[in-house]
Amino acid sequence: MENTLSIQYECVPETGSTNTDLLNRAKKEILSAIVVRRAINQTNARGTRGRHWDGDDHCLMFSVAVPIGRDLREISGVTLAIGTEVAESLRKQGVKAEVKWPNDILLNGKKLAGILVETTKSPDHRFVLVVGIGLNLKDGLRDDGYGRACLADALPVSDIEKTEFWLKLLSSAVVFAINNVRSEGLKRTQALWDTIAAYKNQTVSVLEEGCEPYDALVLGIDETGHLxxxxxxxxxxxxxxxxxxxxxxx
Known part of the structure:
Protein backbone atom coordinates (compact mmCIF):
# COMPACT_ATOMS: atom_id res chain seq x y z
CA MET A 1 0.00 0.00 0.00
CA GLU A 2 1.53 3.30 -1.08
CA ASN A 3 1.95 6.15 1.38
CA THR A 4 0.14 9.20 -0.03
CA LEU A 5 0.87 11.64 2.80
CA SER A 6 2.40 15.00 1.94
CA ILE A 7 6.00 15.78 2.91
CA GLN A 8 6.71 18.46 5.51
CA TYR A 9 10.24 19.93 5.63
CA GLU A 10 11.76 21.65 8.64
CA CYS A 11 15.25 22.81 9.59
CA VAL A 12 16.80 23.79 12.93
CA PRO A 13 20.25 25.25 13.64
CA GLU A 14 21.12 22.60 16.21
CA THR A 15 19.70 19.59 18.03
CA GLY A 16 20.94 16.47 19.74
CA SER A 17 19.70 14.02 17.11
CA THR A 18 17.06 14.47 14.42
CA ASN A 19 16.22 10.77 14.71
CA THR A 20 15.60 11.14 18.45
CA ASP A 21 13.54 14.28 17.83
CA LEU A 22 11.22 12.50 15.40
CA LEU A 23 11.00 9.30 17.45
CA ASN A 24 9.90 11.32 20.48
CA ARG A 25 7.40 13.31 18.42
CA ALA A 26 5.89 10.19 16.87
CA LYS A 27 5.42 8.63 20.32
CA LYS A 28 3.42 11.65 21.48
CA GLU A 29 1.35 12.60 18.44
CA ILE A 30 -0.19 11.07 15.32
CA LEU A 31 1.73 12.40 12.33
CA SER A 32 -0.48 13.82 9.59
CA ALA A 33 2.42 14.12 7.13
CA ILE A 34 5.79 12.61 6.34
CA VAL A 35 8.24 14.79 8.28
CA VAL A 36 11.76 15.59 7.07
CA ARG A 37 13.77 17.24 9.84
CA ARG A 38 17.22 18.67 9.12
CA ALA A 39 19.71 20.09 11.60
CA ILE A 40 22.76 22.16 10.64
CA ASN A 41 24.55 20.70 13.65
CA GLN A 42 23.79 17.60 15.71
CA THR A 43 25.46 17.25 19.10
CA ASN A 44 24.45 13.64 19.70
CA ALA A 45 23.98 12.13 16.25
CA ARG A 46 23.80 8.34 16.21
CA GLY A 47 24.97 5.80 13.67
CA THR A 48 24.47 2.05 13.48
CA ARG A 49 25.52 -0.15 16.40
CA GLY A 50 25.45 2.84 18.73
CA ARG A 51 28.28 4.68 16.99
CA HIS A 52 28.47 8.45 17.24
CA TRP A 53 28.13 10.30 13.92
CA ASP A 54 30.21 13.48 13.72
CA GLY A 55 28.79 16.26 11.62
CA ASP A 56 28.52 20.00 11.12
CA ASP A 57 28.15 22.15 8.02
CA HIS A 58 30.50 19.72 6.25
CA CYS A 59 27.70 17.15 6.42
CA LEU A 60 24.04 17.09 5.41
CA MET A 61 22.16 15.53 8.34
CA PHE A 62 18.45 14.85 8.44
CA SER A 63 15.79 12.31 9.36
CA VAL A 64 12.56 11.23 7.70
CA ALA A 65 9.55 10.04 9.71
CA VAL A 66 7.08 7.92 7.73
CA PRO A 67 3.87 6.46 9.22
CA ILE A 68 3.61 2.85 7.99
CA GLY A 69 0.58 1.25 9.65
CA ARG A 70 0.23 -1.68 12.00
CA ASP A 71 2.13 -4.46 10.22
CA LEU A 72 5.93 -4.34 10.10
CA ARG A 73 5.94 -7.28 7.71
CA GLU A 74 4.88 -4.84 4.99
CA ILE A 75 8.34 -3.27 5.12
CA SER A 76 10.49 -6.37 5.50
CA GLY A 77 13.91 -5.62 4.00
CA VAL A 78 13.29 -1.87 3.89
CA THR A 79 16.72 -1.01 5.30
CA LEU A 80 18.37 -2.60 2.29
CA ALA A 81 15.93 -0.94 -0.11
CA ILE A 82 16.58 2.51 1.36
CA GLY A 83 20.33 2.15 0.92
CA THR A 84 19.83 0.97 -2.64
CA GLU A 85 17.59 3.89 -3.61
CA VAL A 86 19.87 6.45 -1.95
CA ALA A 87 22.85 5.08 -3.90
CA GLU A 88 20.84 4.95 -7.13
CA SER A 89 19.73 8.58 -6.68
CA LEU A 90 23.33 9.68 -6.18
CA ARG A 91 24.48 7.72 -9.23
CA LYS A 92 21.92 9.53 -11.38
CA GLN A 93 23.65 12.77 -10.33
CA GLY A 94 27.06 11.53 -11.45
CA VAL A 95 28.26 10.22 -8.08
CA LYS A 96 29.47 6.62 -8.42
CA ALA A 97 28.05 5.52 -5.08
CA GLU A 98 27.94 1.90 -3.98
CA VAL A 99 26.12 0.10 -1.18
CA LYS A 100 28.08 -1.82 1.40
CA TRP A 101 25.55 -4.34 2.70
CA PRO A 102 23.18 -3.65 4.25
CA ASN A 103 23.07 0.12 3.69
CA ASP A 104 26.32 2.04 4.11
CA ILE A 105 26.95 4.26 1.11
CA LEU A 106 30.51 4.19 -0.25
CA LEU A 107 32.44 6.23 -2.79
CA ASN A 108 35.82 4.98 -3.96
CA GLY A 109 35.72 2.39 -1.20
CA LYS A 110 35.23 4.98 1.57
CA LYS A 111 32.12 5.91 3.52
CA LEU A 112 30.11 8.68 1.88
CA ALA A 113 26.87 8.39 3.85
CA GLY A 114 25.43 6.50 6.78
CA ILE A 115 21.82 5.44 7.27
CA LEU A 116 20.09 4.61 10.56
CA VAL A 117 16.61 3.05 10.46
CA GLU A 118 14.48 2.93 13.62
CA THR A 119 10.81 2.35 14.47
CA THR A 120 8.40 3.49 17.14
CA LYS A 121 4.65 3.48 17.78
CA SER A 122 2.28 6.44 17.70
CA PRO A 123 -0.53 6.91 20.24
CA ASP A 124 -2.86 5.12 17.78
CA HIS A 125 -0.57 2.04 17.99
CA ARG A 126 0.57 2.41 14.38
CA PHE A 127 4.24 2.12 13.54
CA VAL A 128 6.35 5.04 12.36
CA LEU A 129 9.62 4.46 10.53
CA VAL A 130 12.34 7.03 11.23
CA VAL A 131 15.27 7.08 8.81
CA GLY A 132 18.34 9.16 9.61
CA ILE A 133 20.91 10.03 6.94
CA GLY A 134 24.28 11.73 7.22
CA LEU A 135 25.86 12.63 3.87
CA ASN A 136 29.42 13.95 3.82
CA LEU A 137 29.48 17.05 1.61
CA LYS A 138 33.10 18.20 1.84
CA ASP A 139 36.39 17.59 3.62
CA GLY A 140 36.85 18.55 7.23
CA LEU A 141 35.19 15.74 9.21
CA ARG A 142 37.15 13.48 11.51
CA ASP A 143 37.98 10.08 10.01
CA ASP A 144 36.32 7.35 12.08
CA GLY A 145 38.85 4.72 11.05
CA TYR A 146 36.80 3.37 8.16
CA GLY A 147 37.79 6.09 5.71
CA ARG A 148 35.60 9.02 4.68
CA ALA A 149 34.52 10.15 1.24
CA CYS A 150 32.54 13.27 0.40
CA LEU A 151 30.59 14.73 -2.50
CA ALA A 152 33.51 17.06 -3.14
CA ASP A 153 35.44 14.00 -4.31
CA ALA A 154 33.03 13.64 -7.23
CA LEU A 155 31.33 16.97 -7.94
CA PRO A 156 32.20 20.67 -8.28
CA VAL A 157 31.64 22.98 -5.30
CA SER A 158 28.74 24.72 -7.04
CA ASP A 159 26.80 21.44 -7.06
CA ILE A 160 27.69 20.48 -3.50
CA GLU A 161 26.40 23.75 -2.09
CA LYS A 162 22.86 23.02 -3.34
CA THR A 163 21.96 21.45 0.01
CA GLU A 164 18.20 21.81 -0.47
CA PHE A 165 18.48 19.84 -3.70
CA TRP A 166 20.35 16.98 -1.97
CA LEU A 167 17.92 17.04 0.96
CA LYS A 168 14.88 16.66 -1.30
CA LEU A 169 16.61 14.13 -3.56
CA LEU A 170 17.56 11.77 -0.74
CA SER A 171 14.41 12.18 1.35
CA SER A 172 12.37 11.41 -1.77
CA ALA A 173 14.53 8.32 -2.31
CA VAL A 174 13.70 7.18 1.24
CA VAL A 175 9.96 7.63 0.74
CA PHE A 176 10.09 5.92 -2.66
CA ALA A 177 11.96 2.95 -1.19
CA ILE A 178 9.42 2.50 1.60
CA ASN A 179 6.46 2.75 -0.79
CA ASN A 180 8.07 0.36 -3.26
CA VAL A 181 8.79 -2.27 -0.59
CA ARG A 182 5.19 -2.04 0.64
CA SER A 183 3.83 -2.59 -2.86
CA GLU A 184 6.39 -4.92 -4.47
CA GLY A 185 8.68 -6.25 -1.77
CA LEU A 186 12.37 -6.36 -2.70
CA LYS A 187 12.01 -7.11 -6.43
CA ARG A 188 13.41 -3.74 -7.53
CA THR A 189 16.14 -3.80 -4.88
CA GLN A 190 17.30 -7.26 -5.92
CA ALA A 191 17.35 -6.21 -9.58
CA LEU A 192 19.43 -3.10 -8.85
CA TRP A 193 21.77 -4.72 -6.37
CA ASP A 194 24.32 -6.18 -8.78
CA THR A 195 24.82 -2.76 -10.40
CA ILE A 196 25.51 -0.83 -7.18
CA ALA A 197 26.89 -3.35 -4.66
CA ALA A 198 30.30 -2.77 -3.11
CA TYR A 199 32.51 -5.90 -3.01
CA LYS A 200 30.36 -7.85 -5.50
CA ASN A 201 32.39 -10.94 -6.57
CA GLN A 202 35.16 -9.90 -4.16
CA THR A 203 36.53 -11.67 -1.11
CA VAL A 204 35.74 -9.87 2.15
CA SER A 205 36.33 -10.46 5.83
CA VAL A 206 33.10 -11.32 7.67
CA LEU A 207 32.80 -10.32 11.33
CA GLU A 208 30.02 -12.33 12.93
CA GLU A 209 29.14 -12.06 16.61
CA GLY A 210 30.39 -15.08 18.54
CA CYS A 211 32.58 -16.34 15.68
CA GLU A 212 36.13 -15.88 14.52
CA PRO A 213 36.39 -13.60 11.46
CA TYR A 214 36.42 -15.53 8.20
CA ASP A 215 36.89 -14.82 4.50
CA ALA A 216 34.06 -15.18 2.01
CA LEU A 217 33.22 -14.29 -1.59
CA VAL A 218 30.27 -11.89 -1.97
CA LEU A 219 27.70 -13.42 -4.35
CA GLY A 220 24.65 -11.18 -4.02
CA ILE A 221 21.40 -10.95 -2.09
CA ASP A 222 18.36 -13.22 -1.95
CA GLU A 223 14.69 -12.23 -2.27
CA THR A 224 14.54 -11.31 1.42
CA GLY A 225 17.63 -9.07 1.34
CA HIS A 226 20.01 -11.46 3.08
CA LEU A 227 23.59 -11.43 1.84
Missing amino acids: LVRTNQEIKVLQSGSISIRSKKK
Missing part, protein backbone atom coordinates in the same frame (compact mmCIF):
# COMPACT_ATOMS: atom_id res chain seq x y z
CA LEU A 228 24.84 -14.55 0.08
CA VAL A 229 28.53 -15.38 0.46
CA ARG A 230 30.65 -18.39 -0.39
CA THR A 231 33.26 -19.75 2.00
CA ASN A 232 35.56 -22.70 1.33
CA GLN A 233 32.93 -25.01 2.80
CA GLU A 234 29.52 -23.62 1.81
CA ILE A 235 27.26 -20.82 0.68
CA LYS A 236 26.16 -18.86 3.74
CA VAL A 237 23.11 -16.62 4.17
CA LEU A 238 23.93 -13.61 6.33
CA GLN A 239 21.38 -11.50 8.18
CA SER A 240 22.13 -7.92 9.17
CA GLY A 241 22.32 -7.00 12.83
CA SER A 242 25.32 -8.63 14.43
CA ILE A 243 27.29 -9.06 11.20
CA SER A 244 29.56 -6.67 9.33
CA ILE A 245 31.79 -7.11 6.31
CA ARG A 246 35.14 -5.47 5.63
CA SER A 247 37.18 -5.17 2.50
CA LYS A 248 40.27 -7.33 2.45
CA LYS A 249 43.36 -5.15 2.73
CA LYS A 250 45.52 -5.42 -0.37
Whole structure:
Protein backbone atom coordinates (compact mmCIF):
# COMPACT_ATOMS: atom_id res chain seq x y z
CA MET A 1 0.00 0.00 0.00
CA GLU A 2 1.53 3.30 -1.08
CA ASN A 3 1.95 6.15 1.38
CA THR A 4 0.14 9.20 -0.03
CA LEU A 5 0.87 11.64 2.80
CA SER A 6 2.40 15.00 1.94
CA ILE A 7 6.00 15.78 2.91
CA GLN A 8 6.71 18.46 5.51
CA TYR A 9 10.24 19.93 5.63
CA GLU A 10 11.76 21.65 8.64
CA CYS A 11 15.25 22.81 9.59
CA VAL A 12 16.80 23.79 12.93
CA PRO A 13 20.25 25.25 13.64
CA GLU A 14 21.12 22.60 16.21
CA THR A 15 19.70 19.59 18.03
CA GLY A 16 20.94 16.47 19.74
CA SER A 17 19.70 14.02 17.11
CA THR A 18 17.06 14.47 14.42
CA ASN A 19 16.22 10.77 14.71
CA THR A 20 15.60 11.14 18.45
CA ASP A 21 13.54 14.28 17.83
CA LEU A 22 11.22 12.50 15.40
CA LEU A 23 11.00 9.30 17.45
CA ASN A 24 9.90 11.32 20.48
CA ARG A 25 7.40 13.31 18.42
CA ALA A 26 5.89 10.19 16.87
CA LYS A 27 5.42 8.63 20.32
CA LYS A 28 3.42 11.65 21.48
CA GLU A 29 1.35 12.60 18.44
CA ILE A 30 -0.19 11.07 15.32
CA LEU A 31 1.73 12.40 12.33
CA SER A 32 -0.48 13.82 9.59
CA ALA A 33 2.42 14.12 7.13
CA ILE A 34 5.79 12.61 6.34
CA VAL A 35 8.24 14.79 8.28
CA VAL A 36 11.76 15.59 7.07
CA ARG A 37 13.77 17.24 9.84
CA ARG A 38 17.22 18.67 9.12
CA ALA A 39 19.71 20.09 11.60
CA ILE A 40 22.76 22.16 10.64
CA ASN A 41 24.55 20.70 13.65
CA GLN A 42 23.79 17.60 15.71
CA THR A 43 25.46 17.25 19.10
CA ASN A 44 24.45 13.64 19.70
CA ALA A 45 23.98 12.13 16.25
CA ARG A 46 23.80 8.34 16.21
CA GLY A 47 24.97 5.80 13.67
CA THR A 48 24.47 2.05 13.48
CA ARG A 49 25.52 -0.15 16.40
CA GLY A 50 25.45 2.84 18.73
CA ARG A 51 28.28 4.68 16.99
CA HIS A 52 28.47 8.45 17.24
CA TRP A 53 28.13 10.30 13.92
CA ASP A 54 30.21 13.48 13.72
CA GLY A 55 28.79 16.26 11.62
CA ASP A 56 28.52 20.00 11.12
CA ASP A 57 28.15 22.15 8.02
CA HIS A 58 30.50 19.72 6.25
CA CYS A 59 27.70 17.15 6.42
CA LEU A 60 24.04 17.09 5.41
CA MET A 61 22.16 15.53 8.34
CA PHE A 62 18.45 14.85 8.44
CA SER A 63 15.79 12.31 9.36
CA VAL A 64 12.56 11.23 7.70
CA ALA A 65 9.55 10.04 9.71
CA VAL A 66 7.08 7.92 7.73
CA PRO A 67 3.87 6.46 9.22
CA ILE A 68 3.61 2.85 7.99
CA GLY A 69 0.58 1.25 9.65
CA ARG A 70 0.23 -1.68 12.00
CA ASP A 71 2.13 -4.46 10.22
CA LEU A 72 5.93 -4.34 10.10
CA ARG A 73 5.94 -7.28 7.71
CA GLU A 74 4.88 -4.84 4.99
CA ILE A 75 8.34 -3.27 5.12
CA SER A 76 10.49 -6.37 5.50
CA GLY A 77 13.91 -5.62 4.00
CA VAL A 78 13.29 -1.87 3.89
CA THR A 79 16.72 -1.01 5.30
CA LEU A 80 18.37 -2.60 2.29
CA ALA A 81 15.93 -0.94 -0.11
CA ILE A 82 16.58 2.51 1.36
CA GLY A 83 20.33 2.15 0.92
CA THR A 84 19.83 0.97 -2.64
CA GLU A 85 17.59 3.89 -3.61
CA VAL A 86 19.87 6.45 -1.95
CA ALA A 87 22.85 5.08 -3.90
CA GLU A 88 20.84 4.95 -7.13
CA SER A 89 19.73 8.58 -6.68
CA LEU A 90 23.33 9.68 -6.18
CA ARG A 91 24.48 7.72 -9.23
CA LYS A 92 21.92 9.53 -11.38
CA GLN A 93 23.65 12.77 -10.33
CA GLY A 94 27.06 11.53 -11.45
CA VAL A 95 28.26 10.22 -8.08
CA LYS A 96 29.47 6.62 -8.42
CA ALA A 97 28.05 5.52 -5.08
CA GLU A 98 27.94 1.90 -3.98
CA VAL A 99 26.12 0.10 -1.18
CA LYS A 100 28.08 -1.82 1.40
CA TRP A 101 25.55 -4.34 2.70
CA PRO A 102 23.18 -3.65 4.25
CA ASN A 103 23.07 0.12 3.69
CA ASP A 104 26.32 2.04 4.11
CA ILE A 105 26.95 4.26 1.11
CA LEU A 106 30.51 4.19 -0.25
CA LEU A 107 32.44 6.23 -2.79
CA ASN A 108 35.82 4.98 -3.96
CA GLY A 109 35.72 2.39 -1.20
CA LYS A 110 35.23 4.98 1.57
CA LYS A 111 32.12 5.91 3.52
CA LEU A 112 30.11 8.68 1.88
CA ALA A 113 26.87 8.39 3.85
CA GLY A 114 25.43 6.50 6.78
CA ILE A 115 21.82 5.44 7.27
CA LEU A 116 20.09 4.61 10.56
CA VAL A 117 16.61 3.05 10.46
CA GLU A 118 14.48 2.93 13.62
CA THR A 119 10.81 2.35 14.47
CA THR A 120 8.40 3.49 17.14
CA LYS A 121 4.65 3.48 17.78
CA SER A 122 2.28 6.44 17.70
CA PRO A 123 -0.53 6.91 20.24
CA ASP A 124 -2.86 5.12 17.78
CA HIS A 125 -0.57 2.04 17.99
CA ARG A 126 0.57 2.41 14.38
CA PHE A 127 4.24 2.12 13.54
CA VAL A 128 6.35 5.04 12.36
CA LEU A 129 9.62 4.46 10.53
CA VAL A 130 12.34 7.03 11.23
CA VAL A 131 15.27 7.08 8.81
CA GLY A 132 18.34 9.16 9.61
CA ILE A 133 20.91 10.03 6.94
CA GLY A 134 24.28 11.73 7.22
CA LEU A 135 25.86 12.63 3.87
CA ASN A 136 29.42 13.95 3.82
CA LEU A 137 29.48 17.05 1.61
CA LYS A 138 33.10 18.20 1.84
CA ASP A 139 36.39 17.59 3.62
CA GLY A 140 36.85 18.55 7.23
CA LEU A 141 35.19 15.74 9.21
CA ARG A 142 37.15 13.48 11.51
CA ASP A 143 37.98 10.08 10.01
CA ASP A 144 36.32 7.35 12.08
CA GLY A 145 38.85 4.72 11.05
CA TYR A 146 36.80 3.37 8.16
CA GLY A 147 37.79 6.09 5.71
CA ARG A 148 35.60 9.02 4.68
CA ALA A 149 34.52 10.15 1.24
CA CYS A 150 32.54 13.27 0.40
CA LEU A 151 30.59 14.73 -2.50
CA ALA A 152 33.51 17.06 -3.14
CA ASP A 153 35.44 14.00 -4.31
CA ALA A 154 33.03 13.64 -7.23
CA LEU A 155 31.33 16.97 -7.94
CA PRO A 156 32.20 20.67 -8.28
CA VAL A 157 31.64 22.98 -5.30
CA SER A 158 28.74 24.72 -7.04
CA ASP A 159 26.80 21.44 -7.06
CA ILE A 160 27.69 20.48 -3.50
CA GLU A 161 26.40 23.75 -2.09
CA LYS A 162 22.86 23.02 -3.34
CA THR A 163 21.96 21.45 0.01
CA GLU A 164 18.20 21.81 -0.47
CA PHE A 165 18.48 19.84 -3.70
CA TRP A 166 20.35 16.98 -1.97
CA LEU A 167 17.92 17.04 0.96
CA LYS A 168 14.88 16.66 -1.30
CA LEU A 169 16.61 14.13 -3.56
CA LEU A 170 17.56 11.77 -0.74
CA SER A 171 14.41 12.18 1.35
CA SER A 172 12.37 11.41 -1.77
CA ALA A 173 14.53 8.32 -2.31
CA VAL A 174 13.70 7.18 1.24
CA VAL A 175 9.96 7.63 0.74
CA PHE A 176 10.09 5.92 -2.66
CA ALA A 177 11.96 2.95 -1.19
CA ILE A 178 9.42 2.50 1.60
CA ASN A 179 6.46 2.75 -0.79
CA ASN A 180 8.07 0.36 -3.26
CA VAL A 181 8.79 -2.27 -0.59
CA ARG A 182 5.19 -2.04 0.64
CA SER A 183 3.83 -2.59 -2.86
CA GLU A 184 6.39 -4.92 -4.47
CA GLY A 185 8.68 -6.25 -1.77
CA LEU A 186 12.37 -6.36 -2.70
CA LYS A 187 12.01 -7.11 -6.43
CA ARG A 188 13.41 -3.74 -7.53
CA THR A 189 16.14 -3.80 -4.88
CA GLN A 190 17.30 -7.26 -5.92
CA ALA A 191 17.35 -6.21 -9.58
CA LEU A 192 19.43 -3.10 -8.85
CA TRP A 193 21.77 -4.72 -6.37
CA ASP A 194 24.32 -6.18 -8.78
CA THR A 195 24.82 -2.76 -10.40
CA ILE A 196 25.51 -0.83 -7.18
CA ALA A 197 26.89 -3.35 -4.66
CA ALA A 198 30.30 -2.77 -3.11
CA TYR A 199 32.51 -5.90 -3.01
CA LYS A 200 30.36 -7.85 -5.50
CA ASN A 201 32.39 -10.94 -6.57
CA GLN A 202 35.16 -9.90 -4.16
CA THR A 203 36.53 -11.67 -1.11
CA VAL A 204 35.74 -9.87 2.15
CA SER A 205 36.33 -10.46 5.83
CA VAL A 206 33.10 -11.32 7.67
CA LEU A 207 32.80 -10.32 11.33
CA GLU A 208 30.02 -12.33 12.93
CA GLU A 209 29.14 -12.06 16.61
CA GLY A 210 30.39 -15.08 18.54
CA CYS A 211 32.58 -16.34 15.68
CA GLU A 212 36.13 -15.88 14.52
CA PRO A 213 36.39 -13.60 11.46
CA TYR A 214 36.42 -15.53 8.20
CA ASP A 215 36.89 -14.82 4.50
CA ALA A 216 34.06 -15.18 2.01
CA LEU A 217 33.22 -14.29 -1.59
CA VAL A 218 30.27 -11.89 -1.97
CA LEU A 219 27.70 -13.42 -4.35
CA GLY A 220 24.65 -11.18 -4.02
CA ILE A 221 21.40 -10.95 -2.09
CA ASP A 222 18.36 -13.22 -1.95
CA GLU A 223 14.69 -12.23 -2.27
CA THR A 224 14.54 -11.31 1.42
CA GLY A 225 17.63 -9.07 1.34
CA HIS A 226 20.01 -11.46 3.08
CA LEU A 227 23.59 -11.43 1.84
CA LEU A 228 24.84 -14.55 0.08
CA VAL A 229 28.53 -15.38 0.46
CA ARG A 230 30.65 -18.39 -0.39
CA THR A 231 33.26 -19.75 2.00
CA ASN A 232 35.56 -22.70 1.33
CA GLN A 233 32.93 -25.01 2.80
CA GLU A 234 29.52 -23.62 1.81
CA ILE A 235 27.26 -20.82 0.68
CA LYS A 236 26.16 -18.86 3.74
CA VAL A 237 23.11 -16.62 4.17
CA LEU A 238 23.93 -13.61 6.33
CA GLN A 239 21.38 -11.50 8.18
CA SER A 240 22.13 -7.92 9.17
CA GLY A 241 22.32 -7.00 12.83
CA SER A 242 25.32 -8.63 14.43
CA ILE A 243 27.29 -9.06 11.20
CA SER A 244 29.56 -6.67 9.33
CA ILE A 245 31.79 -7.11 6.31
CA ARG A 246 35.14 -5.47 5.63
CA SER A 247 37.18 -5.17 2.50
CA LYS A 248 40.27 -7.33 2.45
CA LYS A 249 43.36 -5.15 2.73
CA LYS A 250 45.52 -5.42 -0.37
